[in-house]
Amino acid sequence: MIVEQCIDGVAPDSVVSPASGREISDVLQQLREDAAWVLPTGGSTALTTGNAVGRVPVQMDLTGLAGILEYEPADLTVSVRAGTRWSELIATLSANGQTIPIDVPFPEKATVGGVVATGWAGPRRMRDGTIKDLLIGASYVRGDGLIAKAGGMVVKNVSGFEIPRLLHGSYGSLAMITSVNLKVIPSHESELTLLSERVLFREAVDDVVRLTRSEATVAAAVVDGSGDDAEIAIRLSGRARPIRELEDRIRLEHGQLQLSNSLEEADSAQWWQRRSDTLATAHDDRVMIEVGSTPSSIGNLLKRLRERLYGADDAKYDVSPGTGSVTLALPAAALDHASWQQVWEQAGLSGGARYVVFHAPRAWRSGSQVWSIPEDQRSIMGALKHQFDPEHRLNRGRLWDSLPSTSPTDLETMESIT
Numbered sequence: 001m002i003v004e005q006c007i008d009g010v011a012p013d014s015v016v017s018p019a020s021g022r023e024i025s026d027v028l029q030q031l032r033e034d035a036a037w038v039l040p041t042g043g044s045t046a047l048t049t050g051n052a053v054g055r056v057p058v059q060m061d062l063t064g065l066a067g068i069l070e071y072e073p074a075d076l077t078v079s080v081r082a083g084t085r086w087s088e089l090i091a092t093l094s095a096n097g098q099t100i101p102i103d104v105p106f107p108e109k110a111t112v113g114g115v116v117a118t119g120w121a122g123p124r125r126m127r128d129g130t131i132k133d134l135l136i137g138a139s140y141v142r143g144d145g146l147i148a149k150a151g152g153m154v155v156k157n158v159s160g161f162e163i164p165r166l167l168h169g170s171y172g173s174l175a176m177i178t179s180v181n182l183k184v185i186p187s188h189e190s191e192l193t194l195l196s197e198r199v200l201f202r203e204a205v206d207d208v209v210r211l212t213r214s215e216a217t218v219a220a221a222v223v224d225g226s227g228d229d230a231e232i233a234i235r236l237s238g239r240a241r242p243i244r245e246l247e248d249r250i251r252l253e254h255g256q257l258q259l260s261n262s263l264e265e266a267d268s269a270q271w272w273q274r275r276s277d278t279l280a281t282a283h284d285d286r287v288m289i290e291v292g293s294t295p296s297s298i299g300n301l302l303k304r305l306r307e308r309l310y311g312a313d314d315a316k317y318d319v320s321p322g323t324g325s326v327t328l329a330l331p332a333a334a335l336d337h338a339s340w341q342q343v344w345e346q347a348g349l350s351g352g353a354r355y356v357v358f359h360a361p362r363a364w365r366s367g368s369q370v371w372s373i374p375e376d377q378r379s380i381m382g383a384l385k386h387q388f389d390p391e392h393r394l395n396r397g398r399l400w401d402s403l404p405s406t407s408p409t410d411l412e413t414m415e416s417i418t
Contacts, residue, residue: 007039007047009362012059019064021139021147021178027060028145028393037396040172042083042111046118048282049358050171050398052365062113065178068092070153076184077136077153082113082177098184101128101219103272105280113177119169122276123220124235126212126322128185131168137181138164143174143389153181166384173399174388190240191219192247193268194259196232201306204230204257205321206299211254212322213295217246220272223319230317232257235272279318279327282359287332289340293353294324302326304347309335332361337368344372371399
């Protein structure tokens, strides 16, 4: 069933729902004749991320490409079609004592292809990495309609290995992913989350950085709060006895964290799922921006942001010190895009940090670039776009406000990669 929906407040001119790579290719070939472009969607959980566009000629709903293609529990690999719901994949793996260690927001809606295309990774990437680290193969359709695949089902396969990783985080601007092959891992035997009382924000971030440096087996660590106060959450997972020993060691050696509360097993997992869902929820009157740096500089980054935004009403900071990221949320009325750019420049963050506007009202993003892409990288990315989608049929304008011109040198570099 084809369901038409508004995309970022814009109703698409038409909606198609292909069920195969061949059908996607046929649609893209038709677009070449009509000079139109397509916006791919899956679970539609990230539609407010990206530059605002004034018109959507064709929405391509990819949820028709669903199902597990191949699963070898003994080999720790799975091949799954891109439109498969994340919850369905995890349920299949769980039945065999296996999983993919990523807290995907709204897993009952999110699709596997969407998770890869948006490059989603939560605080567990500190220890377990991202889905890019588990991606060993992909089938896809390029913007010119060419059906292709790279990689395979063998973990050590290096044939075409780079292409699937290029598609990771590309937001459907390079190719339509039709299926992916993934490594999986054994499910953890036990998990536990340690929670603090209210603590001082700045000291908490520095203390958690020290914890993550001294205890490499911590699965995730966050500091969330507003004003001067924050709360700490530390996630432990693995075999039951070792994580209990780790819990005791953390309480003994890092008493300043004041980890007086705890959640176990399903309660722990549900706490982290709620946090992921909250960070992925768009509001009509709020802006959410993720700023990325390094763990060693995260304390200074947070200090600069808080100084520049001092007095901003209802500003909230969700910090993952071990991955070097800060998610800032505040009312859109308190900070327009021009003011954010001024904050960014005055705080001196452009040299060593990057940001993406996850959610913001359409008017906030209109006419603005919501990705901090350095000019030298923009030229390479433009050349890569030219190789995969030379006529710019895919997600036009949502990844870049305008595509930079590509030099012969850039194109030669991309040809050597692709």
